Amino acid sequence: MNAKGEFNRDSDYISTRITADGRDGFPVEPGRYRLVVARACPWANRAIIVRSLLGLQDVLSIGYCGPTHDERSWTFDLDPGGVDPVLKIPRLQDAYFKRDPDYAKGITVPAIVDVTTGAVVTNDFAQLTLDLSTEWTAYHREGAPQLYPEPLRAEIDEVAQRIYTEVNNGVYRCGFAGSQDAYDAAYDRLFVALDWLSERLTDRRYLVGDSITEADVRLFTTLARFDAVYHGHFKCNRDKLTELPVLWAYARDLFQTPGFGDTIDFDQIKTHYYVVHTGINPTQIVPKGPDLSGWHTPHGREALSSRAS
Structure with missing residues (x-):
């Protein structure tokens, strides 16, 4: 938190890599x-x-x-x-x-x-x-998707960076804002980005290229938590995800894809945020809602062009 009440995420991580050639001392090895x-x-x-x-x-x-x-x-x-x-x-x-x-x-x-x-x-x-x-x-399994294909890496990186700063971390800037001005600015930035994503996904099925990439993975994890946590707990309440037609359909499309929805545990998600963040929710009461049955409804995005025309 800075002097203006703005939330700043510490991004200094352990950067050692596990690589095919083991150049950092950690080669890729099954079971290791x-x-x-x-x-x-x-x-x-x-x-x-x-x-x-x-x-x-x-x-x-x-x-x-x-x-x-x-x-x-x-x-x-x-x-x-x-x-x-x-x-x-x-x-x-x-x-x-x-x-x-x-x-x-x-x-x-x-x-x-x-x-x-x-x-x-x-x-x-x-x-x-x-x-x-x-x-x-x-x-990789036979037929595994190319989540970071070399010809699209520059575009994936650009889109993913905006998703990280404005959406993934943007909801936290709202939730952990320490002043009204910091919250207002974070709120506006978040929904500008969500509107941009809605527009981008209006006529394409995925964010970059014609199949799922790293960019989609990065956006999905925030969208999956939006109505259950971020809308109320983090005060990101201009709209629910279910009130943003394009993003709601896109999120359901991914959720119903093997490897996405089957990794989501809404009970654990809600328990984490509402119990751990006692500064925001001192009672630690976990809300019963929202109704999550809509995640399994048809999304209608199969016929979309994956690239903007």
């Missing part, structure tokens, strides 16, 4: 690494989706933290005894401290842990999914 996530977290949700879409389940194991955490760390409270069955730790911070005993930054998900040492390799959520697409290709 464990992806630690929480279904509640939109940044981790990206990694869950990409792992599923690319068919990496048999070569990159996954560990799920529970939907809530304390000031210290995400925890493995969903597992028997509250201990991850592979890493044998109760708290994700144990893997961070294994890498750096003096690690002083946030214990974040997603994180990839080297099972052989028990230490975190990376928590750079943006680069992590790009590397799953480009460095793990030898282990």
Whole structure:
């Protein structure tokens, strides 16, 4: 939070990469690494989706933290005894401290842990999914989508950057604003971007090119949480997602695509935001709504041109 009450996200992550040639000391190896996530977290949700879409389940194991955490760390409270069955730790911070005993930054998900040492390799959520697409290709399933095709990378990067600053992080700028002016400015920026996305998706099925890319993954995780959390909890309430026809249909299209909707747990999502953010919701009461049955209704976007005419 700066002096104006504006929320600023710390973006200094552990940038070590897992690559095909192992240039950072961590070569791609089946079974060596464990992806630690929480279904509640939109940044981790990206990694869950990409792992599923690319068919990496048999070569990159996954560990799920529970939907809530304390000031210290995400925890493995969903597992028997509250201990991850592979890493044998109760708290994700144990893997961070294994890498750096003096690690002083946030214990974040997603994180990839080297099972052989028990230490975190990376928590750079943006680069992590790009590397799953480009460095793990030898282990992609047959017919796996190209989420980051080289001819479209410049456009994907441009669109994804705007999605990150204005939408993914934009909802947080609204929710954690510390002044009326900061909130008003964040609110306006968010809905300018959502209107731009609605216009872009009016005559194309996906954001870039003619198939699902990294850009769609990055937008989806915020849209999936919009009505359940961000509209009320973060005061992003000009419109619900269900009141934005193009984005609502687009979100349902992705939700009904294998690898997207089956990664979403709305109960965990709501529990996380409404219980953990006591500064916004001191009662920790989790709302029963909204009605989520609409996610399974027809979206009608199959016939859309994937590229603007």
